[in-house]
Amino acid sequence: xxxxxxxxxxxxxxxxxxxxxxxxxxxxxxxxxxxxxxxxxxxxxxxxxxxxxxxxxxxxxxxxxxxxxxxxxxxxxxxxxxxxxxxxxxxxxxxxxxxxxxxxxxxxxxxxxxxxxxxxxxxxxxxxxxxxxxxxxxxxxxxxxxxxxxxxxxxxxxxxxxxxxxxxxxxxxxxxxxxxxxxxxxxxxxxxxxxxxxxxxxxxxxxxxxxxxxxxxxxxxxxxxxxxxxxxxxxxxxxxxxxxxxxxxxxx
Amino acid sequence: xxxxxxxxxxxxxxxxxxxxxxxxxxxxxxxxxxxxxxxxxxxxxxxxxxxxxxxxxxxxxxxxxxxxxxxxxxxxxxxxxxxxxxxxxxxxxxxxxxxxxxxxxxxxxxxxxxxxxxxxxxxxxxxxxxxxxxxxxxxxxxxxxxxxxxxxxxxxxxxxxxxxxxxxxxxxxxxxxxxxxxxxxxxxxxxxxxxxxxxxxxxxxxxxxxxxxxxxxxxxxxxxxxxxxxxxxxxxxxxxxxxxxxxxxxxxxxxxxxxxxxxxxxxxxxxxxxxxxxxxxxxxxxxxxxxxxxxxxxxxxxxxxxxxxxxxxxxxxxxxxxxxxxxxxxxxxxxxxxxxxxxxxxxxxxxxxxxxxxxxxxxxxxxxxxxxxxxxxxxxxxxxxxxxxxxxxxxxxxxxxxxxxxxxxxxxxxxxxxxxxxxxxxxxxxxxxxxxxxxxxxxxxxxxxxxxxxxxxxxxxxxxxxxxxxxxxxxxxxxxxxxxxxxxxxxxxxxxxxxxxxxxxxxxxxxxxxxxxxxxxxxxxxxxxxxxxxxxxxxxxxxxxxxxxxxxxxxxxxxxxxxxxxxxxxxxxxxxxxxxxxxxxxxxxxxxxxxxxxxxxx
Numbered sequence: 042x043x044x045x046x047x048x049x050x051x052x053x054x055x056x057x058x059x060x061x062x063x064x065x066x067x068x069x070x071x072x073x074x075x076x077x078x079x080x081x082x083x084x085x086x087x088x089x090x091x092x093x094x095x096x097x098x099x100x101x102x103x104x105x106x107x108x109x110x111x112x113x114x115x116x117x118x119x120x121x122x123x124x125x126x127x128x129x130x131x132x133x134x135x136x137x138x139x140x141x142x143x144x145x146x147x148x149x150x151x152x153x154x155x156x157x158x159x160x161x162x163x164x165x166x167x168x169x170x171x172x173x174x175x176x177x178x179x180x181x182x183x184x185x186x187x188x189x190x191x192x193x194x195x196x197x198x199x200x201x202x203x204x205x206x207x208x209x210x211x212x213x214x215x216x217x218x219x220x221x222x223x224x225x226x227x228x229x230x231x232x233x234x235x236x237x238x239x240x241x242x243x244x245x246x247x248x249x250x251x252x253x254x255x256x257x258x259x260x261x262x263x264x265x266x267x268x269x270x271x272x273x274x275x276x277x278x279x280x281x282x283x284x285x286x287x288x289x290x291x292x293x
Numbered sequence: 294x295x296x297x298x299x300x301x302x303x304x305x306x307x308x309x310x311x312x313x314x315x316x317x318x319x320x321x322x323x324x325x326x327x328x329x330x331x332x333x334x335x336x337x338x339x340x341x342x343x344x345x346x347x348x349x350x351x352x353x354x355x356x357x358x359x360x361x362x363x364x365x366x367x368x369x370x371x372x373x374x375x376x377x378x379x380x381x382x383x384x385x386x387x388x389x390x391x392x393x394x395x396x397x398x399x400x401x402x403x404x405x406x407x408x409x410x411x412x413x414x415x416x417x418x419x420x421x422x423x424x425x426x427x428x429x430x431x432x433x434x435x436x437x438x439x440x441x442x443x444x445x446x447x448x449x450x451x452x453x454x455x456x457x458x459x460x461x462x463x464x465x466x467x468x469x470x471x472x473x474x475x476x477x478x479x480x481x482x483x484x485x486x487x488x489x490x491x492x493x494x495x496x497x498x499x500x501x502x503x504x505x506x507x508x509x510x511x512x513x514x515x516x517x518x519x520x521x522x523x524x525x526x527x528x529x530x531x532x533x534x535x536x537x538x539x540x541x542x543x544x545x546x547x548x549x550x551x552x553x554x555x556x557x558x559x560x561x562x563x564x565x566x567x568x569x570x571x572x573x574x575x576x577x578x579x580x581x582x583x584x585x586x587x588x589x590x591x592x593x594x595x596x597x598x599x600x601x602x603x604x605x606x607x608x609x610x611x612x613x614x615x616x617x618x619x620x621x622x623x624x625x626x627x628x629x630x631x632x633x634x635x636x637x638x639x640x641x642x643x644x645x646x647x648x649x650x651x652x653x654x655x656x657x658x659x660x661x662x663x664x665x666x667x668x669x670x671x672x673x674x675x676x677x678x679x680x681x682x683x684x685x686x687x688x689x690x691x692x693x694x695x696x697x698x699x700x701x702x703x704x705x706x707x708x709x710x711x712x713x714x715x716x717x718x719x720x721x722x723x724x725x726x727x728x729x730x731x732x733x734x735x736x737x738x739x740x741x742x743x744x745x746x747x748x749x750x751x752x753x754x755x756x757x758x759x760x761x762x763x764x765x766x767x768x769x770x771x772x773x774x775x776x777x778x779x780x781x782x783x784x785x786x787x788x789x790x791x792x793x794x795x796x797x798x799x800x801x802x803x804x805x806x807x808x809x810x811x812x813x814x815x816x817x818x819x820x821x822x823x824x825x826x827x828x829x830x831x832x833x834x835x836x837x838x839x840x841x842x843x844x845x846x847x848x849x850x851x852x853x854x855x856x857x858x859x860x861x862x863x864x865x866x867x868x869x870x871x872x873x874x875x876x877x878x879x880x881x882x883x884x885x886x887x888x889x890x891x892x893x894x895x
Contacts, residue, residue: 055607061614068618125606147610147645150617261668 047161050091052076052108053123054100062095065150071157079103083111091118093160095153098124098135106138113139117196119160123148136237141198142224143234159225160198174207175255176270177246186246198223199242206256206266215263239264332539333532341525348517356510363502368477371412372460375479375495378411378419382493383483394431397488401436409438412497417441417467417476420494424455424482429489440468441496446478454480454492467498475499538566542573554581595659602652609648613641643779650781654764657788664792666817669708670701671742675735678715682723691726693719695733702737705817706793714786714797715744718809721783722748725807736825741795742813743826749806752832753799761799762787786811794818800832808832 049066053059054077063073076085080102086094094112098105109120122135122143132143144156170181178187181204186193195203201223206214214222216232224234243250255267328334382404391397401421408419418438437443443451450463460481466473480494538558545556557577560570619626619634626634656662679695686693715733722731727750734745753761760766765780783797790797794814801807808829812821 055611058607058611058614061611061618064618065614125603146606147613147648150614153614 046070046072047092048072048074048089049093049095049157050074050076050082050086050089051095052079052082052085052100052105053095053097054078055097062153065153066157069154069158079105079108082108086112086116086118093157094118094120095157096120096122096140098122098126098131106134109135109138109140113196117194119197121156121160132231133233133237136234137241139196139241141196141238143231155225162225172204172207173269174203174210174266175246175268177203177207177255179204179207188246193246195242195245198238199245202238202242203246203256206264210266210269213259213262213265219263235264333529333536336532337525337529340528341521344521344524348521352510352513352517355513356506359509360506363506364499367497367499367502368462371462371477371479371495371497374412374497375481376460378408378495379481379483379493382408386483386486391486394433394487397431397485398433401433401485405436405438408436408493408495411495415497415499415501417496417498419496420446420478420492421483422451422492422494423488424490424492426455427489427491429487431487431489433485433488433491438496445496446480446494450478450480450494451492454482454494458482464499465496467496475503535566538570542569545573545577549577549580554584592659595655598655599652599659602648602655605648609641609645613645616641647779647781650779650785653785654781654788657785657792662788662792664707664710664817666705666707666793668703669706669711670703671706671711671735671737671744672697672702674708674712675715675733675744678712678719679733682716682719685720686723686731689723689726690728691723691731693723693731693733695735697733697735698737702735702742704737704742704813704815706813710789710792711811711813714789714811715746717782717786718744718746718811722746722750722807722809725752726750729806734826737815738822738825740815740820740822741825742815743824744811745808745826745828746810747806747808747829752803752805752807753801754803758799758801762797795821798828800828802832805831 049071051059051062051066051073053062053075056077059075059077063075066073074085074089074091076082079100082096082100082103096105096109096112100108103111105122109122112118112120119142120140122132122140123146124131124135124143125146126132135143141160142156144153172179172181176188177193179185179200180187184197184200186195186200186203202219205219205222216235217230219235220226220230220232224230239256240250243253243256246255247253253267257265257267259265328338385404385407386400389400391400408421410416411419418441419436420438420441420443421436422443423432445465445467447463447465450461453461453463458481460479462477462479465476465478467476476496476498478494478496480492483491483493485491541558545558549556554577557574558570560567560574616634616637620638623631623634653662675697676695679693682693719731719733726748729749731749732745732747734743734747736743736745762783764784767780787797790811790813794817795812798810798812799807806829810824810826810828812824814821
């Protein structure tokens with residue numbers, strides 16, 4: 042659960058900006074810690090155990106994308122990138138290396154706080170709930186996704202994305218709606234966020250990411266969840282079919 | 294004789310021109326074009342024609358000369374034989390005893406065979422005719438070989454033989470089974486004693502000579518033709534040697550001008566053509582060097598603009614946050630500091646918008662802008678823009694109305710870009726509406742969709758219209774100080790429209806208003822065709838606006854309006870603009886992407 046005062050690690054080589062971000066975050070009741078280069082970022086992360094990382098993409102030493110990849114390798118903690126270049130390649134590279142969201146410079150304090158809060162917010166309003174989609178079982182309260190006996194590890198954001206889709210399998214979600222529900226954007230935002238994270242999610246949960254069965258693309262509209270697998274459905278990864286026959290149909 | 298072969302008499306009827314079949318005319322046209330275009334063809338054609346003429350003249354002369362020589366030789370031979378034959382006949386007659394006409398007649402009959410054989414194989418016989426001036430009383434029947442009559446002999450020959458004691462000759466036409474053949478008659482006088490003067494003609498045919506001459510003529514004709522063809526071939530090869538490098542150079546030059554700067558020619562040898570090739574290559578290299586240099590410079594400059602814009606962002610972010618913190622705390626500050634904090638905020642907004650537009654412009658300049666299209670209902674988009682523009686419009690007291698068809702008007706576009714264009718147009722119109730209404734119209738046909746934004750405000754002069762889409766251009770320097778647009782909004786909008794394969798046009802009249810029309814193809818890369826929406830008539834009375842021949846309207850940028858407050862590149866900036874603009878007359882530069890607004894001071 043989120044502690045009373047969330048901790049945020051700010052990795053940015055511009056000390057003035059880092060300090061200013063610190064001032065704004067403190068004003069919002071968030072405890073910042075700082076790291077000014079990429080080399081020390083991982084150590085600072087391990088030491089501070091932050092609830093969220095604000096990461097500048099352009100850093101001396103190890104660059105932001107690499108830092109992001111390393112943090113992601115050992116933790117699911119939300120990562121929000123700060124980027125001066127909102128060009129496609131930079132943003133997509135950052136998102137693909139594991140960042141959950143990004144804030145383009147120059148940003149307003151409120152924007153930054155909104156993004157940080159949106160990533161910290163999750164897990165506050167959760168009710169016990171079990172969802173099924175495809176051959177996956179999603180335990181919302183327990184933050185776990187299982188295929189048969191096998192647990193699938195998802196980042197919180199990926200989990201939220203999957204849960205949002207699975208909660209209303211009859212509904213087609215536009216990217217804008219997903220941005221609002223999962224990322225907490227109230228305004229128009231970059232739909233690449235959705236595209237990249239859907240790809241990441243698929244690579245973790247689909248049998249064949251090239252031919253997705255769980256997160257389906259609806260051309261020209263958006264995405265929706267695939268049908269719940271029939272009870273005797275194929276289990277190519279050798280999952281115990283018995284577990285699928287249980288009466289544990291989702292309540293929702 | 295074959296010389297003097299009658300030239301084919303001109304045919305009576307003249308060919309009628311005019312009704313030439315189309316196919317023939319087309320083929321002739323193609324051939325003429327080929328002729329004009331191909332130097333090689335022209336050189337070969339000219340050479341062949343001239344050689345042919347030469348061959349006809351020379352060949353004719355040769356045939357003539359040979360024919361004459363053959364004839365002369367034969368004539369000489371015929372004279373000899375005839376003289377011999379006649380002398381032998383005369384001698385036999387003189388020695389014979391022919392006291393009576395009957396005996397003379399008998400003698401002649403007996404000698405018929407000997408006379409007929411004079412001339413050898415070519416002999417066609419003889420004719421023995423009484424001299425018309427012969428006054429002897431006795432007469433013998435003129436003798437003649439079969440098939441020969443005295444009508445064969447030309448009168449001139451008879452006269453010549455009668456007049457002169459020497460041998461005379463003349464060509465004659467000998468009848469054969471299928472026409473005539475050339476022959477030669479040699480005549481001389483003989484004395485038939487009591488029968489008086491007679492004329493003895495020997496006739497030989499010239500079949501042998503004629504066939505020799507025919508063969509010679511054939512040889513000359515065939516040889517000449519072969520020679521002409523051979524010369525044509527040689528000329529073709531030779532011209533190709535010259536023309537090929539020239540063609541290669543022409544091809545390389547055209548590819549070079551099409552932008553393939555690495556085109557070079559193969560240069561071999563040291564002749565004139567090699568010189569051409571080398572010079573061409575040097576020119577191409579120099580051209581390539583300069584173009585590459587310019588491109589590199591331009592790239593560096595764009596890169597510089599882009600880098601500057603990016604580098605400015607980090608300090609700007611810090612300033613912005615600091616300003617915001619000050620702004621939040623302004624109630625605790627004294628009035629001067631409070632106002633300063635407010636000014637700082639608004640100007641930071643403006644600075645940010647300018648930076649965003651600058652960056653967007655540098656992206657266009659670098660050719661880095663790309664459209665990411667989807668099928669969008671522009672009706673929804675237009676309504677959204679108008680709705681979002683309301684705070685700003687209300688603050689200026691300008692009613693904005695959207696006239697959108699009931700049915701969806703869809704097109705394959707990148708929604709954020711098109712929304713930015715329409716937003717820029719609407720806000721620009723509001724800016725210059727002078728409190729009068731602004732209308733936004735949407736319509737589509739099969740090929741294109743059009744959004745027309747019309748205001749009834751200050752309008753603009755035709756000469757200004759051409760510059761509306763220029764960067765940082767302001768129609769009225771005096772106004773510029775109170776409005777806060779980046780000056781890049783319409784330039785960016787125009788670039789955006791072109792990126793979609795569409796265009797942005799404007800008409801306007803001072804004091805009447807202005808109308809901007811955005812045309813976008815329904816399918817990306819498709820044609821735009823004629824605009825689905827006509828420009829308002831009252832704005833361009835001089836030329837009908839949709840007359841396709843009127844260049845002024847189709848040219849991008851006509852009579853136009855002016856500056857545009859916009860934040861082309863700042864998503865999320867829609868936010869506070871409305872409230873800001875309403876509150877203080879400083880038009881905020883940052884224009885809206887999305888709805889808003891929690892009023893900052895609320």
